[in-house]
Amino acid sequence: MNITEIRITPADGREKSLVAYCSLTLDDCFAVHDLRVLQKRERLFVAMPCRKRMVPCPDCAAKNIVHARYCNFCGSTLADRSRDEFAERRLYVDVAHPVKESFRNELEHAILSKCASIQSFVNGIE
Numbered sequence: 001m002n003i004t005e006i007r008i009t010p011a012d013g014r015e016k017s018l019v020a021y022c023s024l025t026l027d028d029c030f031a032v033h034d035l036r037v038l039q040k041r042e043r044l045f046v047a048m049p050c051r052k053r054m055v056p057c058p059d060c061a062a063k064n065i066v067h068a069r070y071c072n073f074c075g076s077t078l079a080d081r082s083r084d085e086f087a088e089r090r091l092y093v094d095v096a097h098p099v100k101e102s103f104r105n106e107l108e109h110a111i112l113s114k115c116a117s118i119q120s121f122v123n124g125i126e
C-alpha cells in the first residue's frame, strides 16, 4: 500500500500539544482525515483519527460520552465510571489505524517528514 498524498494543516495553537492536522490518501483511492501530529516531551508522534467512546443509557439506550453522569436524552442517571480505570484509559477509540507496526512506522515517518519540509511549520515548533 502506498501513501500517495499527504496534506498537513498547522494547528492554530489553541491546544498546547497539537502541532498539526493531517489528511492522507492511500493508493490514490482511499482518503483518511483527522490524523493529528502531537508533541509530547520534545517528541512528535502521529495520532490516528479517533472519537470519544460512548456508552448506552440503561433506560433509553441512547449513546452518551463515557464520563457523562446523566443521559443527554432522557436525563437518567448513568453508572459512575470515574473510578473505572479502563474507561479512563479508553476515553477515545481509534476509528482507523494501521494494523501492522511496519506500516505505522512508514506512515509516521512519511507524515513527520512532510511536516519537516514545511518551513513555517518547522519554525513554529522550535
Ligand SMILES: [Zn+2]
Residues within 6 Å of the ligand: 057, 058, 059, 060, 061, 062, 071, 072, 073, 074, 075, 076
Ligand atoms: Zn437515556
